[in-house]
Amino acid sequence: MIAEEAILGYLENHDEISDSGQFATDRGLDHNDVVNVIKSLHGFRYIDAQDIKKETLVLTEEGKKYAEKGSPEVQLFLAVPQEGSISKEELQKLLDPAVYKIGCSQAAKNKWVQMGNQISRKVQHVEDRVKDLLLQIQDGQELGKDDNNSLKARKLTALQTWKGYSVKRGPEYAPRRRRTATDLTREHLQGGDWRNIEFKEYNFSAKGATNCRIGVAINTSKCNHFHANCNTLYSRKRSFFVLHGNFIGQLILNSLSSLLAHMFILAIATITRSADQVKERIKNIFRLMNFEEMPTNRYVESSFWNFDALFQPQQHPARDSHDTFFLKAPATTKQLPEDYVEMVKRVHESGGYGSRGYGYEWKREEANKNLLRTHTTAISSRMLYALAQSFTPKKYFSIDRVFRNEAVDRTHLAEFHQIEGLVCDRGLTLGHLIGVLQDFFSRLGMDKLKFKPAYNPYTEPSMEIFSYHEGLKKWVEIGNSGMFRPEMLRPMGFSEDVNVIAWGLSLERPTMILYGINNIRDLFGHKVDLGLIKKNPLCLIGIK
Ligand SMILES: N[C@@H](Cc1ccccc1)C(=O)O
Incomplete structure (x- = not known):
């Protein structure tokens, strides 16, 4: 509901939501919720939604590890004693094998350590630039081209496709969803608010259980005991008549003219049967x-x-x-x-x-x-x-x-x-x-x-x-x-x-x-x- 109000409310004063992701972040909403609401509002034509796809830079599993624990070269540097040296074997025992291997080559390339059978420091202090850059990416900040390329070459970052929507007012736009009703009640008629209520669409996909013929529903009005859908279909039909022809509606509602009701039953039954027949036709093929x-x-x-x-x-x-x-x-x-x-x-x-x-x-x-x-x-x-x-x-x-x-x-x-x-x-x-x-x-x-x-x-x-x-x-x-x-x-x-x-x-x-x-x-x-x-x-x- 919050997402729905936010979207419809925003479009009241603005022409467009250009990016559903940004919209969600700005309001502390979950993007998935926003997307679901967009799809639903689009379906009812309150809004027009266009797909947008963006490539965003994210950390790979390896990148995430270094963002947390430091780059391999710094981990390696810190494992080398400040004074004196350490043997390769000793150093290897202190570190994860991948960290050791990558750390050695990067630390040597940076001229931080002297490699050989014994390894020693060449500088007093180092900065973990790789870790800093990775944290910046996690924070959503943009990096320069060179930094991006070097992280990509080390497979610490990757592009991920992000999907969202841009949204405008649709042909049925309203600042709030209209109240919809499934049933036309006596109160609606007496109070006159049937004029303003929007009735839900007919549900032609509703099909009663085989023991629940539409005829039974109409004649007894008790179908909801068998199958809720039948009841819905029945009441929608009533609403339809009232809205589309007050005279007929009155007839059906007030006297339930059995002739008209039966004609309607026949029409619906024919439609349903034909649908089954066509499906049956494909099955027969x-x-x-x-x-x-x-x-x-x-x-x-x-x-x-x-x-x-x-x-x-x-x-x-x-x-x-x-x-x-x-x-x-x-x-x-x-x-x-x-x-x-x-x-x-x-x-x-x-x-x-x-x-x-x-x-x-x-x-x-x-x-x-x-x-x-x-x-x-x-x-x-x-x-x-x-x-x-x-x-x-x-x-x-x-x-x-x-x-x-x-x-x-x-x-x-x-x-x-x-x-x-x-x-x-x-x-x-x-x-x-x-x-x-x-x-x-x-x-x-x-x-x-x-x-x-x-x-x-x-x-x-x-x-x-x-x-x-x-x-x-x-x-x-x-x-x-x-x-x-x-x-x-x-x-x-x-x-x-x-x-x-x-x-x-x-x-x-x-x-x-x-x-x-x-x-x-x-x-x-x-x-x-x-x-x-x-x-x-x-x-x-x-x-x-
Ligand atoms: N499952 C595919 C259709 C398909 C079926 C069998 C083989 C190949 C394709 C779809 O939903 O579009």
């Missing part, structure tokens, strides 16, 4: 192509299956909280297959199977973190691990919801559906992948496809898939694909001759292309365009 459906029954996944098993390094930007929703409770997973975890750790750290790995220290704590799965490839990694335990050729698919901490705009949502397909067999090639994709998309009515080389941590080669959008008159990226890397497959237990070709795409993008929709928010979330939905219920394809 997969089934006709002999693919089996993978179980998609979890939104919460561990970082391990979502990232580590896929050979995605632990420092990868997708794994930071600006991109991924991490869980607060339960924050970590309890169960991972220990032997396999060990193999994954090894391949990240030092490679194997012809790979050099990433050469960093892999941390179990990172892998244990729970998150909302960011792609359905997390499901594929679990399935493939199980398949590797007793291999037979398989074709799998899944269609379900995934989550990314994205700023919502015309082509991005924070929550969307992914379709994923994979084929696991001996001797597969990129040609097979292209063939399968062309077959799949042409069955969907999309023949205009283009492929572009891409990079994914888990596939090599990788290809982005583009399809032509007639409405936008341009090529739109609809998916991503590739051949899973040996670094992913071999630790699972697959033999060298087994390949996996795979692709993932959002359900919403092809839908936009097929139905000529220009703004993804017309489909889901933000402003649902009822006209569009009425005209073409099939466009609800992406909504459960």
Whole structure:
């Protein structure tokens, strides 16, 4: 709340927040909180936010050690007695091996010590300039070019990419968030404040449990006992009628005219059924192509299956909280297959199977973190691990919801559906992948496809898939694909001759292309365009 008030309040008198990081620091706010508020306000169009990226200089692990304990040359100098000398062996015992080695060469270069079998001081006093410089960097101060270069050459500093936003007032800007209501109550009507209240958008993604038909909700008004979403959908519908046609609203509210209520039930039921039908259509395409459906029954996944098993390094930007929703409770997973975890750790750290790995220290704590799965490839990694335990050729698919901490705009949502397909067999090639994709998309009515080389941590080669959008008159990226890397497959237990070709795409993008929709928010979330939905219920394809 504090961050939200600060941002909206500031924009009341200023045109722009040029740097969210500086804004947060000046007010003692946590930048992550500020970023989350920016994303949310941007989604509701209170503000317009533009990404900014900056390279900042930070200390490496080695740099941090010297900032605390002093540079190796000074540590070495101080270990040499003021008078007389010390033998190499003795000195070596006093210091950490790396400090000794670097200290010797730097102290000799600075002409501070006389090297030989015996080492002695050449000067009385030295200053730890390296430590001072490192502390200045930690303090956020700028250094001169020469100093920067020398610290960089010694690998004591490194550039880190920092992500933030610049922010301006958006089309729906207001100095405070408007009060929103889910239900239109008798009090609103009596007091007349229904005129000023903003009602929350319809939640078309709400779907009751199978024992809770919308009809039941409307006829009994008791659906909240079964499923809160149904109740919400019901009350939103009421609000809609009142706001969009006072007369009809009065009818429904006062007498609950059963005729109108039933017409509405029918309309909603048709829309929901059509959505399921279209999803079913895609499932059928997969089934006709002999693919089996993978179980998609979890939104919460561990970082391990979502990232580590896929050979995605632990420092990868997708794994930071600006991109991924991490869980607060339960924050970590309890169960991972220990032997396999060990193999994954090894391949990240030092490679194997012809790979050099990433050469960093892999941390179990990172892998244990729970998150909302960011792609359905997390499901594929679990399935493939199980398949590797007793291999037979398989074709799998899944269609379900995934989550990314994205700023919502015309082509991005924070929550969307992914379709994923994979084929696991001996001797597969990129040609097979292209063939399968062309077959799949042409069955969907999309023949205009283009492929572009891409990079994914888990596939090599990788290809982005583009399809032509007639409405936008341009090529739109609809998916991503590739051949899973040996670094992913071999630790699972697959033999060298087994390949996996795979692709993932959002359900919403092809839908936009097929139905000529220009703004993804017309489909889901933000402003649902009822006209569009009425005209073409099939466009609800992406909504459960
Ligand atoms: N997981 C990728 C899609 C993908 C799946 C399988 C192979 C390659 C890419 C994504 O989310 O964009």
